[in-house]
Amino acid sequence: MKTLVIVVHPNLAASRINRRLAEEIEQQDHVTVHRLYEAYPDEQIDIAAEQQLVEQHDRIVLQFPFYWYSSPSLLKKWQDLVLTYGWAYGSEGGKFRGKDLLIAISTGSPETAYAPGGRNHYTLAELLRPFQATSNLIGAHYLTPFSVDGVHQYTDEQLEQSAKEYVRYALDPAISPKNNANAH
Numbered sequence: 001m002k003t004l005v006i007v008v009h010p011n012l013a014a015s016r017i018n019r020r021l022a023e024e025i026e027q028q029d030h031v032t033v034h035r036l037y038e039a040y041p042d043e044q045i046d047i048a049a050e051q052q053l054v055e056q057h058d059r060i061v062l063q064f065p066f067y068w069y070s071s072p073s074l075l076k077k078w079q080d081l082v083l084t085y086g087w088a089y090g091s092e093g094g095k096f097r098g099k100d101l102l103i104a105i106s107t108g109s110p111e112t113a114y115a116p117g118g119r120n121h122y123t124l125a126e127l128l129r130p131f132q133a134t135s136n137l138i139g140a141h142y143l144t145p146f147s148v149d150g151v152h153q154y155t156d157e158q159l160e161q162s163a164k165e166y167v168r169y170a171l172d173p174a175i176s177p178k179n180n181a182n183a184h
Contacts (some may be wrong), residue, residue: 001030001059001171001173002028002030002032002056002058002059003028003031003032003058003059003061003170003171004026004031004032004034004053004054004056004057004059004060004061004158005022005025005026005031005032005034005063005104005170006034006036006060006061006062006075006078007022007033007035007063007064007099008036008037008062008063008071008072008074008075008078009035009037009064009065009072010034010037010072010074010159011033011037012038014028016151016154016159017051017065017106017148017151017159017162018063018064018065018106019036020159020160021063021104021148021162021163021166023084024033024065024163024164024166024167025031025061025163025167025171026075026164027135028113028167028171031171032056032124033055034053034116034175035036036075036078037072037074040074041077043074043077043102045077045078045081045082046065047081047082047084047182049083050078050081050082051087051095054082054095054096054099055095055175057089057099058099058100059065059099059100059101059170059171059176060096060099060100060101060102061102061103061170062102062103062104062107062131063103063104063105064104064106065105065106065107066105066106066107066127066147067123068122069116069120069127070130072094079134081137083096083134088137088138089130089138089139093138093154094139095152097138097139097140097142098139098140098141099130099141099167100140100141100143100175101119101135101140101141101142101143101145102143102146103143103146104146104147104166104170104171105124105128105145105146105147105148106147106148106149106151107124107147107148107149107150107151108150108151109150110147110149110150111147111149111150112128113149114149114150117138118135124145124147125145128145130147131145138168141176143175143176143177144175146165146166146169146170148162148166
């Protein structure tokens, strides 16, 4: 299984969490790490190159800090430009169909804040629903998201443990519904 990790952080060099996660997964076989802000500092996305990258991989991981209940703006622009009718979906599309899509996020709030009655009032699954809807439209297998929560209080040991868990989860072929005959 070839995995493409699209890291979307506007200042990855200053990011302790997302930088470490990207470094850890980049050391693995059959993984391409694509740092979107480094590739496009002017935000002029090469649509054909991005589509070709997606086509060459079986699992696509979108890794980003969860800002204001969403992604950094360049990921939204990437979706708007790359996931086009006739390529990602539509009668002539389908290039994303059958691929795994995994959302991997970091949050400043602890896990308990993402619950009914919690500070954010909604679960992460509810807040990530637009990504799941996009996955449905393009025919991808939406995998249960991976999150590192409460990162402002993370110790170095917790970060190392989370980086290992991230790699183990993101590269585990068993989490894909296409590997489970009973999955719907």
